[in-house]
Amino acid sequence: MKEDKHALLSSSVEASPEELAASILPDDQEIHHPSGGLQIELGLASSLSVADKDDIWKIFANAMQEMYETSSFCWNPTKKKREMFHKLGRFILVRSKKSTKIVAFTSFRFEEEEEYGVVYCYELHVSPAFHRCGLGRKLTQMLFDICKRRGLDKVMLTVFKGTICRNYPAPRHLSFYGSFKANETAILFYQSIGFTLDPSSPGYGASLPVDDGDDDWEDEGRGYVDEECDYMILSRSVALATH
Numbered sequence: 170m171k172e173d174k175h176a177l178l179s180s181s182v183e184a185s186p187e188e189l190a191a192s193i194l195p196d197d198q199e200i201h202h203p204s205g206g207l208q209i210e211l212g213l214a215s216s217l218s219v220a221d222k223d224d225i226w227k228i229f230a231n232a233m234q235e236m237y238e239t240s241s242f243c244w245n246p247t248k249k250k251r252e253m254f255h256k257l258g259r260f261i262l263v264r265s266k267k268s269t270k271i272v273a274f275t276s277f278r279f280e281e282e283e284e285y286g287v288v289y290c291y292e293l294h295v296s297p298a299f300h301r302c303g304l305g306r307k308l309t310q311m312l313f314d315i316c317k318r319r320g321l322d323k324v325m326l327t328v329f330k331g332t333i334c335r336n337y338p339a340p341r342h343l344s345f346y347g348s349f350k351a352n353e354t355a356i357l358f359y360q361s362i363g364f365t366l367d368p369s370s371p372g373y374g375a376s377l378p379v380d381d382g383d384d385d386w387e388d389e390g391r392g393y394v395d396e397e398c399d400y401m402i403l404s405r406s407v408a409l410a411t412h
């Protein structure tokens with residue numbers, strides 16, 4: 170990684186939550202919702218209260234436990250909590266002013282990925298009662314804003330795509346790879362806000378296998394998608410951050 174990029178990344182890793190909050194438009198720090206006002210907070214994983222960690226874990230587990238159990242990642246709460254509340258982890262929380270409960274959050278870290286300085290989104294979750302109100306889009310936009318203001322390159326994340334089964338072609342509405350046990354809602358969501366397959370994703374550059382009569386070795390030579398791998402890495406460059 171070039172020195173200037175490295176310096177930008179290091180200063181981001183060291184930035185205080187207050188400095189990062191300055192990257193987010195003031196208008197974004199209050200959200201109106203029919204259930205009452207919602208407020209945005211930025212913080213470090215290390216400064217979350219026990220009650221907030223509990224809310225975060227419940228929202229995550231409700232949405233993801235089953236998906237993890239049927240994935241190559243497996244369901245391991247101890248390991249997952251260690252990752253989620255890692256000392257380098259940062260959170261943007263959406264909190265109900267009325268109940269003071271967290272209703273949505275994203276967690277992220279500043280990382281170097283193949284010469285790029287990135288905001289790696291580790292988690293993005295919206296409580297079911299608040300789905301389709303634009304909170305997911307708003308939190309992702311904040312990650313873009315932070316990424317852009319810090320001079321970094323892109324926002325990245327990992328999503329379950331399932332594994333390809335040749336007997337079950339891709340649902341027509343998914344332009345990503347055909348999949349089994351995919352997180353379809355998340356894929357549709359990320360597609361709608363402009364994420365595309367990152368070059369570091371397993372199977373990048375591949376297309377759905379088509380039996381064109383050629384020998385298999387040739388298909389493999391073209392780098393067809395890794396059918397064994399049930400996740401993919403998506404990204405969006407800050408150059409495309411406004412939507």
Ligand SMILES: CC(C)(COP(=O)(O)OP(=O)(O)OC[C@H]1O[C@@H](n2cnc3c(N)ncnc32)[C@H](O)[C@@H]1OP(=O)(O)O)[C@@H](O)C(=O)NCCC(=O)NCCS
Nearest residue numbers: 232293294295300301302303304305306354355357358361
């Ligand atoms: C994925 C998730 C974060 C989306 O959050 P959200 O706040 O409901 O999404 P938004 O309201 O911002 O939706 C933005 C756009 O995404 C698309 N979208 C969102 N949910 C969708 C769904 N269920 N089906 C189809 N498209 C969807 C739509 O285009 C939507 O725009 P529209 O409502 O104007 O049509 C939310 O469904 C969630 O928390 N899911 C469970 C956890 C999860 O899977 N997280 C991702 C892990 S990688």
